[in-house]
Amino acid sequence: MKLEATVDGLMDGLRADLERLAAIPSISFPGFPAGPVEEAHDLLAGLLRDAGVPHVERLDLPDTAPVIYGEILPPTPEAPTVLLYGHYDVQPPGDEALWKSPPFEPTPVEGGLRARGIADDKSNVIAHLGMLRAYGGRPPVGIKIVIEGQEEYGSAFDDYPPSDPERFACDAMVIADLGNLRPGTPTLTTGLRGACEVVVEVRTLDEPRHSGEFGGAAPDALLVLLKALGTLHDVHGDVAVEGLRREEWDGTTYTEEEFRDLAGVRDGVPLIGSGSLGERLWSGPAITVIGLDAPSVEHAASAVVPYARAKLNLRFHPRQDPREARDRLVDHLRSLRPFGVPLTVTPGDTGPGYEAATGGPAYRAALAALKEGWGEDASYVATGGSIPLVNGLAKAAPGAEVLLFGAQDSMCNLHAPNERVLFSELRNTVVAMCAFVREYAAGHGTGADA
Template sequence: MTPTEPAVPDPTEPDPTPATAHPTPTALPGTLPGTAELRRRTAGVFPGVRADLEALVRIPSVSNADFDAAHVEASAAAVADLLRGVGMDDVQVLRARRPDGREGAPAVVARRPGPAGAPTVLLYAHHDVQPPGDDAAWSTPPFEPTLVGERLHGRGAADDKAGVVAHVGALRVLADDLGVGVTVFVEGEEEVGSPTFVPFLQAHRELLAADVIVVADSSNWRIGVPGLTTSLRGLVDCTVEVAVLDHAVHSGMYGGPVLDAPTLLARLLATLHDEAGDVAVAGLVHAPDPAVDLDEDQLRADAGVLPGVRLAGTGPLTAGMWTRPAISVIGLDAPRVATASNTLTPRATAKLSVRIAPGQDPAAAMAALRAHLEGHAPFGAHVHVVEGEQGKPFRAPEDSTAMRAARWAFAEAWGTEPVDIGIGGSIPFIADLLEAYPSAAILVTGVEDPDSRAHGADESVHLGELEKVVLAEALLLARLAAER
């Protein structure tokens, strides 16, 4: 039996295989500012864009419940002021409530209508950030923006306050030449899983309705080469408990005939991968391999893989990261070494995170994982699975009008064709947007690069790349206006 089963083609979804060539639109018509003029304007506004980013980074807008929510409020107010400053007609700070009744974090929504018949473009980013972690791990203070070479360091400098100022900068560049309707939606709780995203869409569906949605929360291929994210893996997770005894017993008295729960849990977890390191759960599908691949040495350096540790899996590295399932143990409950007694542990629990390939149904993936765990109980141990989060994967049409416009804009801004990339992580709210606005074209664009270290110490954004992102978005909006 093969470790994974090929995905069954869905005629309602586009082919996820990256194309080798894409038709691109021609230059902008003479009635709109040309690339050279927009490039000149971008250079002129970019010092202000950088100052805006530095001001936002100084606000420690961590949305985790253990941190002061006043900073998230201050961040939302600062974003609202930025949007008013670029001529947005209607700027509101809004919230929705969670299913349990608790109020969500503040989001900023700003609108500017376009000319009659023009499309409306929704520009998404988020202003909340991850906790900084140990300050000692940072080379510079996490909430003091610091220039190191060509990179601006600070928590949120890349993820995703760079996305916020990219939208602000593009609107500043176009000014009175903005030929489309624009709605800016800057979320305040993305880093804690967007718990009120669906209620927010339900409450403000008409307010956020758009023909094209630009999500500026992804990455580029590398410095100097832009990327358009055409696929995202989905997510399912669960906890699995292995039980062998109804109470702990002396390891000397009963050790031998009875294997402890951590040992049997380890044996169960080992069945999730084959000898090559490929996922061995029947029913988890994979999508076709990407057309591009990564250099192994670079991946090892970026991930900090220790010398001598072999990489897992077969096939291209990008396939293992973008278009095939991955299973990770992200937590273990068992006696701590420091407090362990000399007994056989009766129960042990692990938390599993499963990234699922584009084309996989999350409910089917969860069922497959449960069936595997329950069907591989070692030595008859009792296995109990508690299902957790589910998030849908995403794959974009690669030859839509909006995608062609984006490819043209990125090629103009960088001077090189963009690469179609996948993201191994998940952005579950993309599926929520598609459900709310099924006719909208969704473009997932990047402000980060492989050196950005989003969520980690020394997070940073390359300022030269950020300037190109601003130009590319201005070009994209102008292109969409020209094609109405």
């Protein structure tokens, strides 16, 4: 109970700091001002110093928002070192008319606060801070802190850690850029699907031609493209591209009712695909058409369409080689000749998935810590999202265990209007982080109490 009482005594201050941080529109996308990003960086660097981190520095890379790096040396030579990761940048708010309150004015909601970035990822950064405060800046393990400022858009930092392995050397990492399957359900994420993008184009005519005079014989580029896209899935909605890895999912997943509510699926509209939701969302592939260039309905002319283009997003199994997955999709599309017409297929950005090893001492400590934080055994899930830096950190510290948990939950509306965080999830995450470093240190013979 001493740990919980300590954390409870810190919550008012943590909430105040979270509100200060969430009020800063730290958007690192092109076209947004750099000032708020710098402001968020400076605020966090100061909070870490005040929490007892003796070494806090700014890491600058080309065309990249500043990275906060901090370090606390291990209390004994035998103590392990834990790297804590988070990010202080946020997604743009999107259409502010869809928000119930201004996105950068933290606003109370039932049990929590609403603001852009308050869950993803500022709540998790504050949870790291809470653990450090609980131990008075002297945790029972060595600490390395990495808080980046351009995770949402991507940057040169994604590939930087392997070039500086000594800086990122550690025994375990807590990647706090996600959270629980649902509020109140402690969750460890063990896998991240990989992702790639592919553009497919069709040009059939020099220019549009009158559909009454030429339609029926002149090849319609949009029809060609739609026929090609229709081959990507079978009659059930499962991905039909050969060679994309799919396995049964044996972890925890959503109920269909939860998923329909989260996705906003309309009444009477079925889900697509077969198998469990975990298999469809995490251990199998997904292909989504994320963009389409063709005449708009509003401005459509009675003409055969000469050119059409689509952008596809492929998510693939965490253990599948990213180039192999990308090439399977590209080869499938290039092999098609809808109505005898060839396609132009251009592969784009490709990022690997990640599957964490389980069963080591840090994993066991995390299971115990999550149970202490939430009062029940942890579940494990994967995610279809990606955290680009994870693979870079894993390459820099190949022997480190990687743990993915945090204060978000799948119902927090991250990347959507009205994002929110619950105080109960933040509080329990701080308890779990404190318990984790205690349990992990004890496993190395260096236990301590908060």
